[in-house]
Amino acid sequence: MAPTAVLHLRSEDKHLEHRSALTPTTAKALIDAGYTVNVEKSPVRIFDDDEFTKIGATLVPTGSWRDAPADHIIVGLKELPEETFPLKHVHVQFAHCYKGQGGWDTVLARFPRGGGTLLDLEFLQDPASGRRVAAFGYSAGFSGAALALKTWAWQLTNPGKPLPGVESYPNEDALVSDVKADIAAGQAKNGGKPPRVIVIGALGRCGRGAVDMVKKAGVSDDNIVKWDMAETAKGGPFKEITDSDIFVNCIYLTSQIPHFVNRESLKDADRKLSVVCDVSADTTNPFNPVPIYTVATTFDNPTVPVDGVENPPVSVISIDHLPSLLPRESSEAFSGDLLPYLLKLNDWQNDPVWAGAKKLFDEKVGTLPASALKE
Numbered sequence: 001m002a003p004t005a006v007l008h009l010r011s012e013d014k015h016l017e018h019r020s021a022l023t024p025t026t027a028k029a030l031i032d033a034g035y036t037v038n039v040e041k042s043p044v045r046i047f048d049d050d051e052f053t054k055i056g057a058t059l060v061p062t063g064s065w066r067d068a069p070a071d072h073i074i075v076g077l078k079e080l081p082e083e084t085f086p087l088k089h090v091h092v093q094f095a096h097c098y099k100g101q102g103g104w105d106t107v108l109a110r111f112p113r114g115g116g117t118l119l120d121l122e123f124l125q126d127p128a129s130g131r132r133v134a135a136f137g138y139s140a141g142f143s144g145a146a147l148a149l150k151t152w153a154w155q156l157t158n159p160g161k162p163l164p165g166v167e168s169y170p171n172e173d174a175l176v177s178d179v180k181a182d183i184a185a186g187q188a189k190n191g192g193k194p195p196r197v198i199v200i201g202a203l204g205r206c207g208r209g210a211v212d213m214v215k216k217a218g219v220s221d222d223n224i225v226k227w228d229m230a231e232t233a234k235g236g237p238f239k240e241i242t243d244s245d246i247f248v249n250c251i252y253l254t255s256q257i258p259h260f261v262n263r264e265s266l267k268d269a270d271r272k273l274s275v276v277c278d279v280s281a282d283t284t285n286p287f288n289p290v291p292i293y294t295v296a297t298t299f300d301n302p303t304v305p306v307d308g309v310e311n312p313p314v315s316v317i318s319i320d321h322l323p324s325l326l327p328r329e330s331s332e333a334f335s336g337d338l339l340p341y342l343l344k345l346n347d348w349q350n351d352p353v354w355a356g357a358k359k360l361f362d363e364k365v366g367t368l369p370a371s372a373l374k375e
């Protein structure tokens, strides 16, 4: 058995990022397995610092990862602060530098320049199935469906006005109660009728989250249409979508498919549809099967209207970071899925999932221009 490692949880640096790659639950499991877990004090993390001290983690100063011993593994969620010094550690995080993103070479080159390694969480895959071992999908669908229900109620109680900005919720119960209260107010204005919701991609991670949210909000099963591949095989656009009040799109788009809904199908004289939450958010993808909007919305301005569509108007939610609405539960779910692999970090070179991430890192480093590797 390889000696156990020291894990160092960074405080996130990105504006309004309250989520965390390790939670008190997963940190405790790692400590119980013999790991040392150092946790940076954090003013932004959804979990209070003392939730970590209670389970035996050691608090260390914010930003102290920079000076941690070289054999400590630095664990975080999102990008490192924009700095240029070479990186000497193994970093476990989402770095967003493998798909040619702006500045990818500068970000990636810091690792080989310092002898460090990036094990990118976006590309941790089970070698047998090729599926990601941990993703934020469930919380994305859950949060997206919650905002869709809130928008439906808002349209009824505040006609003509866009849904105001929303902030993250301290926990799922707070979100569910808020949505339930909104639905009750909306239903009162709707002759007592609840919303009818269609979720497409219902068997996937996002789709399961969306269906669970709608159920928890009190919508009965006969008002929830759950579709996946079998139901869309006949090809859209689908009347079942315009016959529903709310459409939550949760598919994983891999190829060109017929539109699910488009400006033409919105012209249906019997249309009820007034809210679309495009959790898949393939906003700029030319194959987007929901081509009724062109911009990504934000928590500050959650909806965008479909231009020129009235009676009823249609509001689209296309936020691409939905899990941030529920930082506590989304962190718990993600970190929980990751835990079996975190427990292998003491010998990560010999674990197929981490070794796969290292192989990809080496390949990407191999594509760096020589100029990026210079100081």
Ligand SMILES: NC(=O)c1ccc[n+]([C@@H]2O[C@H](COP(=O)([O-])OP(=O)(O)OC[C@H]3O[C@@H](n4cnc5c(N)ncnc54)[C@H](O)[C@@H]3O)[C@@H](O)[C@H]2O)c1
Pocket: 135, 136, 137, 138, 140, 200, 201, 202, 203, 204, 205, 206, 207, 227, 228, 229, 230, 232, 250, 251, 252, 253, 254, 257, 278, 279, 280, 281, 318, 319, 320, 321, 322, 323
């Ligand atoms: N907006 C956000 O904040 C956010 C967050 C996480 C994930 N996502 C996105 O959500 C999408 C889904 O992610 P996931 O983790 O749930 O994927 P997943 O693979 O777990 O599930 C996708 C589901 O879509 C179904 N599907 C695929 N094509 C379909 C079609 N033509 N008709 C009907 N069903 C179809 C699949 O059978 C599967 O059940 C991805 O594009 C992902 O990038 C968005």
